[in-house]
Amino acid sequence: xxxxxxxxxxxxxxxxxVEFVFGYPxxxxxxxxxxxxxxxxxxxxxxxxxxxxxxxxxxxxxxxxKPGVVLVTSGPGVTNAVTGIATAHMDSIxxxxxxxQVPTALIGDDAFQxxxxxxxxxxxxxxxxxxxxxxxxxxxxxxxxxxACTGRPGPVxxxxxxxxxxxxxxxxxxxxxxxxSYAPVSKGHPKQISRAADLLLEAEKxxxxxxxxxxxxxxxxxxxxxxxxxxxxxxNTLMGLGGFPYNDPLFxxxxxxxxxxxxxxxxxDCDVMLAVGARFDDRVTGDLAKFSPNSRIIHVDVDPxxxxxxxxxxxxxxxxxxxxxxxxxxxxxxxxxxxxxPDIGQWWDRIEDWRAFKSFxxxxxxxxxxxxxxxxxxxxITNGNAFVTSDVGQHQMWAAQHYGFSASRRWINSGxxxxxxxxxxxxxxxxxxxxxxxxxxxxxxxxxxMCIQELSTCKQxxxxxxxxNLNNRYMGMVRQWQEFFYDGRYSHSYMDALPDFVxxxxxFGHVGMRIESPADVKGALEEAFAQKNRLVFxxxxxxxxxxxxPMIAAGGGHNEMHLKPSEADDVLLExxxx
Amino acid sequence: xxxxxxxxxxxxxxALSRIAGLFSARGYNIESLTVxxxxxxxxxxxxxxTQGSDAIIEQITKQLNKLIDxxxxxxxxxxxxxxxxxxxxxxxxxxxxxxxxxxxxxxxxGRIIDVTNSTxxxxxxxxxxxxxxxxxxxxxxxxxxAVRSGVSGISRGDRALRY
Numbered sequence: 181x182x183x184x185x186x187x188x189x190x191x192x193x194x195x196x197x198v199e200f201v202f203g204y205p206x207x208x209x210x211x212x213x214x215x216x217x218x219x220x221x222x223x224x225x226x227x228x229x230x231x232x233x234x235x236x237x238x239x240x241x242x243x244x245x246k247p248g249v250v251l252v253t254s255g256p257g258v259t260n261a262v263t264g265i266a267t268a269h270m271d272s273i274x275x276x277x278x279x280x281q282v283p284t285a286l287i288g289d290d291a292f293q294x295x296x297x298x299x300x301x302x303x304x305x306x307x308x309x310x311x312x313x314x315x316x317x318x319x320x321x322x323x324x325x326x327x328a329c330t331g332r333p334g335p336v337x338x339x340x341x342x343x344x345x346x347x348x349x350x351x352x353x354x355x356x357x358x359x360x361s362y363a364p365v366s367k368g369h370p371k372q373i374s375r376a377a378d379l380l381l382e383a384e385k386x387x388x389x390x391x392x393x394x395x396x397x398x399x400x401x402x403x404x405x406x407x408x409x410x411x412x413x414x415x416n417t418l419m420g421l422g423g424f425p426y427n428d429p430l431f432x433x434x435x436x437x438x439x440x441x442x443x444x445x446x447x448x449d450c451d452v453m454l455a456v457g458a459r460f461d462d463r464v465t466g467d468l469a470k471f472s473p474n475s476r477i478i479h480v481d482v483d484p485x486x487x488x489x490x491x492x493x494x495x496x497x498x499x500x501x502x503x504x505x506x507x508x509x510x511x512x513x514x515x516x517x518x519x520x521x522p523d524i525g526q527w528w529d530r531i532e533d534w535r536a537f538k539s540f541x542x543x544x545x546x547x548x549x550x551x552x553x554x555x556x557x558x559x560x561i562t563n564g565n566a567f568v569t570s571d572v573g574q575h576q577m578w579a580a581q582h583y584g585f586s587a588s589r590r591w592i593n594s595g596x597x598x599x600x601x602x603x604x605x606x607x608x609x610x611x612x613x614x615x616x617x618x619x620x621x622x623x624x625x626x627x628x629x630m631c632i633q634e635l636s637t638c639k640q641x642x643x644x645x646x647x648x649n650l651n652n653r654y655m656g657m658v659r660q661w662q663e664f665f666y667d668g669r670y671s672h673s674y675m676d677a678l679p680d681f682v683x684x685x686x687x688f689g690h691v692g693m694r695i696e697s698p699a700d701v702k703g704a705l706e707e708a709f710a711q712k713n714r715l716v717f718x719x720x721x722x723x724x725x726x727x728x729x730p731m732i733a734a735g736g737g738h739n740e741m742h743l744k745p746s747e748a749d750d751v752l753l754e755x756x757x758x
Numbered sequence: 759x760x761x762x763x764x765x766x767x768x769x770x771x772x773a774l775s776r777i778a779g780l781f782s783a784r785g786y787n788i789e790s791l792t793v794x795x796x797x798x799x800x801x802x803x804x805x806x807x808t809q810g811s812d813a814i815i816e817q818i819t820k821q822l823n824k825l826i827d828x829x830x831x832x833x834x835x836x837x838x839x840x841x842x843x844x845x846x847x848x849x850x851x852x853x854x855x856x857x858x859x860x861x862x863x864x865x866x867x868g869r870i871i872d873v874t875n876s877t878x879x880x881x882x883x884x885x886x887x888x889x890x891x892x893x894x895x896x897x898x899x900x901x902x903x904a905v906r907s908g909v910s911g912i913s914r915g916d917r918a919l920r921y
Contacts, residue, residue: 361768
């Protein structure tokens with residue numbers, strides 16, 4: 181059939197099975213918007229700012245595993261979307277971003293609303309395309325989805341000049357795609373997997389450290405089976421939470437800058453480390469010179485460039501987490517059947533000593549609302565089954581530490597780029613994908629202001645997100661660093677002239693609540709979640725001075741943690757190591 | 759260590775900027791970069807000379823391979839290889855100097871490709887070191903301008919970078 185470029189865009193999305201497109205119209209995208217108007221199959225969600233569109237598509241992708249789709253206009257539409265594209269890129273989230281562009285004849289003329297979209301987005305996408313002929317359009321869109329979703333996923337931008345959306349051509353959506361320069365590896369090398377299994381079974385002090393690759397690679401079951409088969413300790417990165425059940429005794433909690441004492445000490449002291457779908461990020465490793473000095477490392481990753489980038493690896497395995505872990509489990513079972521059994525009882529004794537320290541404890545007697553208590557209570561009210569999105573800062577760390585995730589794709593946050601403003605729009609994408617599930621957005625009064633306009637989108641589409649605003653009147657994490665490292669000079673970290681959040685939420689047509697006493701926390705959360713069809717904005721007035729503990733200062737090693745204030749805040753605890 | 763990385767890339771607008779952008783974004787060093795289409799017009803061949811430790815070179819090759827536009831890649835310095843560079847150099851050549859400069863060009867197997875009353879323009883190819891040596895040998899002769907192409911490289915023997 182003969183279609184216009186704009187119709188090809190919409191028809192391609194339909195043929196790709198896209199449910200939602202998050203977007204905002206503008207001149208260069210108007211032909212495409214006209215094509216949307218004439219169909220019912222793909223639902224367009226109108227956001228209030230293009231950053232919101234990208235985060236919403238990102239949240240949708242993280243919650244479902246399907247690619248998020250964005251449509252914006254040229255110029256400022258694109259530049260506003262860049263933050264969300266970079267956010268998705270850092271966390272390897274599959275996303276296809278369609279951008280309007282000025283007509284081909286005007287490209288390079290500094291035309292109205294023209295920017296070099298391919299140039300601006302190049303460093304923060306997996307790949308991007310400028311479509312110069314309508315005949316190429318369907319094929320490029322197919323390639324974009326293929327590249328976004330395979331290998332190490334990521335965002336792909338397709339820039340479409342306005343005249344290309346007007347021209348007409350024969351439409352046929354390709355059924356397959358081949359790119360000669362792109363062939364992601366799926367299965368790991370059997371010999372390497374066998375070497376890895378040998379190394380694991382020789383270990384006296386092993387640890388399994390997994391990241392977002394387990395979530396994006398749908399490998400939580402495989403990871404859980406392997407960890408349980410070996411009965412080894414397992415720790416997750418911020419991005420990997422939910423990859424292993426939080427309440428399993430083999431779980432040591434999150435590791436890294438604000439991870440548990442037991443996870444970080446075990447990382448420091450281990451002799452064999454299996455890293456899966458994790459990239460040895462600086463927030464995880466601390467000072468590389470002090471990182472896990474005595475371990476032999478096995479690293480499984482779908483992206484070869486992640487392996488050996490920050491730490492040297494003894495057994496590199498390039499492949500997707502799920503097939504590699506399945507194969508590894510088979511080999512481990514066979515070795516065990518041959519009588520090779522790990523004996524790590526002494527290692528567990530040490531870990532239990534560390535665990536007994538209870539590094540996430542906080543003052544439960546406080547007359548002020550402790551943010552940790554709000555999150556613990558949220559877990560109880562939602563039975564630990566909610567989808568939890570977060571913004572960036574202290575509240576994000578407390579959510580990661582205290583919610584407790586037992587399934588993957590439930591914890592949705594910007595780990596790599598650390599984008600304030602992510603939480604609310606991401607929650608919209610999650611809620612649209614899961615209309616009958618509980619979705620909580622844990623945020624702070626500083627972060628929420630960065631995309632507050634999306635409360636309007638939530639009203640338009642009746643998205644009953646529960647916003648948990650941990651309001652300490654500070655950019656909490658900035659304030660914490662200023663307290664620790666800048667002698668308490670709180671330079672521009674105080675949020676002066678905050679709005680009345682209750683009135684603000686109500687003005688958008690939502691329900692607002694202010695909670696000022698610990699005694700009211702549980703009741704408020706119950707009341708909020710009972711309002712199944714309403715967005716409820718809960719403004720919790722929390723203890724201003726609360727800090728996130730434990731903490732490894734930037735440049736510290738895993739054995740150099742600030743524990744809690746009661747343990748002499750300024751003493752770096754360096755315990756003797758065997 | 760100095761490395762010569764040879765690539766086959768899609769002959770498309772933007773491929774060069776992806777590669778150059780990768781080097782600047784990740785702080786890798788580029789000593790020289792040459793690029794031109796190949797006998798297969800859908801492909802360009804690129805030679806990049808770079809410096810770095812083994813770990814950095816490994817990252818450079820992995821990151822380059824990750825780019826969708828990169829079809830094939832080889833580190834020529836891993837095996838026996840030939841590198842050549844072209845230089846066009848314009849020098850003042852008047853009176854006695856004319857004979858001396860011509861003699862030097864002959865010794866270096868250079869060719870004088872343009873002549874005026876007061877200048878010679880000489881074409882010279884060879885490894886970078888030979889071009890440096892020629893400039894050195896011209897001491898006392900005034901160089902008006904010199905342009906170097908950057909290194910092109912190819913493997914010796916049967917090895918080849920093909921698609």
